[in-house]
Amino acid sequence: MATTGYRVLAPQDLGKDLLARQFALDVLNGLQESPKRIPSRWFYDDEGSRIFQEICDLPEYYLTRAETEILERYAPAMMRRASGDALDVVDLGAGDGRKTGIVLQAALAHARDVQYVPIDISEGAMAGLVAQMGTQFPQLHISGIVGDYADALHYFSRGKTRPTLALFLGSNIGNFDYPAARLFLRDMWEGLNHGDLLLVGFDRKKDISRLLAAYADPKGVTARFDLNVLARINRELGGEFDLKRFDYHCVYNPVLGAIEAYLVSRERQSVRVAALGRAFEFEAWEPIHLEYSFKYNPTDVHHLARATGYEVVSEFTDSHEHFIDSLWRVRKHG
Numbered sequence: 001m002a003t004t005g006y007r008v009l010a011p012q013d014l015g016k017d018l019l020a021r022q023f024a025l026d027v028l029n030g031l032q033e034s035p036k037r038i039p040s041r042w043f044y045d046d047e048g049s050r051i052f053q054e055i056c057d058l059p060e061y062y063l064t065r066a067e068t069e070i071l072e073r074y075a076p077a078m079m080r081r082a083s084g085d086a087l088d089v090v091d092l093g094a095g096d097g098r099k100t101g102i103v104l105q106a107a108l109a110h111a112r113d114v115q116y117v118p119i120d121i122s123e124g125a126m127a128g129l130v131a132q133m134g135t136q137f138p139q140l141h142i143s144g145i146v147g148d149y150a151d152a153l154h155y156f157s158r159g160k161t162r163p164t165l166a167l168f169l170g171s172n173i174g175n176f177d178y179p180a181a182r183l184f185l186r187d188m189w190e191g192l193n194h195g196d197l198l199l200v201g202f203d204r205k206k207d208i209s210r211l212l213a214a215y216a217d218p219k220g221v222t223a224r225f226d227l228n229v230l231a232r233i234n235r236e237l238g239g240e241f242d243l244k245r246f247d248y249h250c251v252y253n254p255v256l257g258a259i260e261a262y263l264v265s266r267e268r269q270s271v272r273v274a275a276l277g278r279a280f281e282f283e284a285w286e287p288i289h290l291e292y293s294f295k296y297n298p299t300d301v302h303h304l305a306r307a308t309g310y311e312v313v314s315e316f317t318d319s320h321e322h323f324i325d326s327l328w329r330v331r332k333h334g
């Protein structure tokens, strides 16, 4: 009988409060920095996760279509690289898991005893995902974790013995700058065993107008997605942000190789956030930095794998060569 469920990571039994406190602290610290910033992991409350699904369906947002094409074509070949009859599929930043379903289908055809371990900071996304995967794959064991990647990984990897395929899809790696990506991948390496596999999705460097179109759609869905962070502060922390007084703006920085996304205050204003017991001052046209989305060349991907203790097993791209899914193996000895 398959088991299905998830747990909210609760160090010191703080439970959901832990995430609420981390959010409040990040807002408090981030809005006092110069430039102001709010980390992108807070995009994804229930509303943010829902708007992200709309983004995935936009004609300009080629990333989801490209990665879907890769997985539909190559997931069985990827699975042949996994050994044995048992497999844990760990899905970091799983979201709605619409692409992971393709991997799980191939995993179940390959191994008899498959456990799915989605990890996501959004409890709304996790609840929907666990219910949906449980219906789609009744034979699958599902053991989700709601929490930040790093906390969830440490929790998952304690005493781990089963072979693992970790997924980091959808260009999630792009939210880290290069040094942070190296640290993160090395942290994952620590939690995995020799021979485990990691599949990482990288958005490729490409024509800048195509990149920009994917992050600034004409319908304004991405703008709504970013502005939702302010709405979330209003909802959860008693903020008084007037969303009409902020514009969404994104640029591609060719020196960094990254899309940068901002909200810009249209005027001088002071915004109170009740739960933080203070107001934040904005100059006219002052930005809040919300997101980086770093882009990669194939050589960048190889360097990153080698620098963090992995061997590149195979590399898969879509028919337009917009995206790369790179399959790595953990090397801890010989």
Ligand SMILES: C[S@@+](CC[C@H](N)C(=O)[O-])C[C@H]1O[C@@H](n2cnc3c(N)ncnc32)[C@H](O)[C@@H]1O
Pocket (backbone or CB within 6 Å): 040, 041, 044, 049, 052, 092, 093, 094, 095, 096, 097, 098, 099, 119, 120, 121, 122, 125, 147, 148, 149, 150, 169, 170, 171, 172
């Ligand atoms: C861009 S979506 C990608 C979803 C899916 N993997 C895909 O490829 O379509 C990013 C997902 O990662 C989650 N996420 C973002 N930052 C996170 C963090 N620091 N820890 C855990 N989950 C995070 C979000 O809640 C969201 O569901």
